[in-house]
Amino acid sequence: MFDEEDLAAIREAREDWTDDTLGPVLENYGERRRRFATVSNLEVDRLYTPLDVADLDYVEDLGFPGEEPYTRGVYPTMYRGRPWTMRQFAGFGTASETNERFHYLVDEGQTGLSTAFDMPTLMGIDSDDAMAEGEVGREGVAVDTLRDMEILFDGIDLADVSTSFTINPSAPLIFAMYVALADERGVPREELRGTLQNDMFKEFIAQKEWVVPPEPSLKLVTDVVEFASEETPKFKPVSVSGYHIREAGSTAVQELAFTLADGFAYVEDCLHRGMDVDDFAPQLSFFFNAHNSIFEEVAKFRAARRIYARVMDEWYGAAHPDSKKLKFHTQTAGQSLTAQQPLNNVVRVTIQALAGVMGGTQSLHTNSFDEALALPSEESVRVALRTQQIIAKESGAADIVDPLGGSYAVEALTDEMEEEAMAYIHHVRDDLGDGAMRDGVLAGIERGYFQREIQDAAYEYQERVEDGEETVVGVNAYTVEEETEPEILQVDETVQERQQERLADVKASRDDDAVDAALSEVRRATENGENVVPALIEAVKVGTTMGEVMAVFEDHYGTYRETAGVS
Structure with a gap:
């Protein structure tokens, strides 16, 4: 210049x-x-x-907002036209308790719902399974059948709300239940809006929740993408998640690179199935972490958009502009929250949220200050939501498109992020995958490549904290002796019993022959390699449970045990 x-x-x-x-x-x-x-x-x-x-x-590297390479934003007016979607992660106990929290957040000004599920639901296990003992409703809402979904969204217009579902191994079942609920209420499928996380690659890389091995897991992800491109065009069938990669200890560069690599691998699998890139790519979404180093985070988001636009164009032949726009949700860094002096977390979350906004996010979740101790209380979740509202309405950060664009520091960091991330991406595609990103990601998972890279970064960070090179206020500096015990959310001890009673009622009242027939159809579609989503929708409509359907997949595909290897 x-x-x-x-x-x-x-x-x-x-x-x-x-x-x-x-x-x-x-x-x-x-x-x-x-x-x-x-x-x-x-x-x-x-x-x-x-x-x-x-x-x-x-022109080539920055351009203008709403134009390639989208470094400065995917929309020309950004938040001057419409603020980002404010989503506060919510879910605990039974569907009834979470429905109450949903209504509370909507009344407080939240503009999108975001659903947290308990561990049995995440793993596709019913609440009456022995493995679910003590976990029902503990870290999210319990969903076993369509009946739970009906209660969860009682009083909520599916045609008027955008709903995010943070779930992966059993994501196809949750999606099927949501579609079935829309059918039941007469809401056209094409009007459904929301996002399904449904990102199994990052599970094998970082979060470690899976039911079947990587390749069949990928097949199920692509089934949902294919179905959504045809039936629910406003619903995002996968949210490629770097958030959990960062939470596992990666650097910002690794988060950026591994997330985009996963996304490109999904693109290749869809293309391999015969889908046209411009038919499904506009529905893909991404999910990033926002950490404390504000300029690094802004640079990461800007580099992500630029890399994505160029790769989708040059590698995959995307022609439609929407196929090259990287749209993403951001969540502030849970890893950064401290149990010590928890009110300090309000400041951390504010800085991180501001980075997400100045980096051009499409939706945002702000963590609550007490989340290092328990699920958030109503007071803490209100403060977290107010943080977003103050940034949107009082700070002026939403009034300028790409406000840090042109900063010598931010532009230099954006270039550095792009260069280092592309080095990782090329390694995965060219070295591990012999020219195919899909094969490279699968090979990286099997060989433990991603896990070791993240593990090394996490170890190095912890060393810096323990050596005092990295300051964590309240932990290794500015500590206090007194105990801090804020009021925290307590999950009712009767949750498991009440959820199991509801599940028993569903089983007692359903048509067992219809259930058997529906499960047989799921099994047939699975064995024949067909898209299973239509069969799943019909199965949940007759009362099949999460666990019953997931058992079909496990019986056919087997289970998976992670093994250490060499890259």
């Missing part, structure tokens, strides 16, 4: 500044540390100038 004569003048002026102005200050006072770096240990310079972005081509 600068000609050589201008750059030469800046270079000379910077040398003079270094010698005449900076030098004496460093000699007399020094700086507070020898090395400055982000949370991800990405070293940052003292000062950025046009010299750091000398090779930047404005």
Whole structure:
């Protein structure tokens, strides 16, 4: 963006500044540390100038919002047109308790629902299974049958709300229940809006929740994408999630690279099935973490959009603009929350949320200050929502599109993020996958490549914390002796009993012959390699349970045990 004569003048002026102005200050006072770096240990310079972005081509690398390569945002007006969707993660106890929380959040101004499920539901186990003992309704809502889904969305217009479902191994069943509920209420499928996480690759990489092995898990993901592209065009059938990769301890670069690699692998699997990229790519969505290093995070989001636009165009032949727009949800960093001095988390979450907004997110969840201790209380979740509302209405951050665009520091960091992430992406595709991203991700999972990269990064970060190189306020600096015990949410001890009673009632009242026939159809579709979603929808309509259907998949595909390997 600068000609050589201008750059030469800046270079000379910077040398003079270094010698005449900076030098004496460093000699007399020094700086507070020898090395400055982000949370991800990405070293940052003292000062950025046009010299750091000398090779930047404005039109090719930045452009304008709503135009390729979308570095500056996927919409031309961004939040000046409409604020991001405010989603607070909610779910505990039975469907009745969570329905109450949903209505509370909507009344408080939340603009989208986000559903948390308990561990049995996440793993496709019914609440009356012996393995569910003690876990029913504990870390999210329990959903066994369509009856639970009916109660969960009682009084909520499916045609008027966008709903996010954070679930993976059993995601096809939750999706089937939501579609079945819409059918039951007479809501056209094409009007359903929301997002299904349904990202099994990141489960094998980071979160470690699975039922069947990686390849059949991928097949089920693609089944949902294929069905959604035809039947529910406003519903996003997969949310490719870097959030959990970051929570497992990755750096920002690893989060960016591994998330995009997973996304490109899903694209390749859809193409392999014979789908046209422009038929399904506009429905893909992504999910990123927002951590404490605000400029690193903004750079990560901007680099993500640029990489995605270019790869979708150059590698996969996407033609429609919407196929090249990376749209994403952001959640503030749960990993950064501390049980010590929990009110400090309000400040952390505010910084992280601001990074998401200035980075151009499409929706945002702000963590509650007490989440290092328990599920959030009503007070803490209200503070978290108010944080978003203050940023949107009072800070001015939503008034300027890409407000940090043009910052020498942010542009230089964006370039660095892109370069380092692409090195990882090429390694996965070219070295591990022999030219195929799908094969590279599968190979990386089987060989433990992703896990070791994340493990090494997490270990290095913890070393820096223990050495005092990384400051965590209230943990290794500015500590207090008194115990802090905020009021926390207590899940009713009767939840498991009440949920099991409801499940028993459903089983007692359903038509067993219809259930057997529906399960046989799911089994037939599974064995024949067909898209199973239509069979799942019909199965849940007659009262089959989550566990009964997931058992069909497990019987056919088998189970999976993670093994350590070498890359």
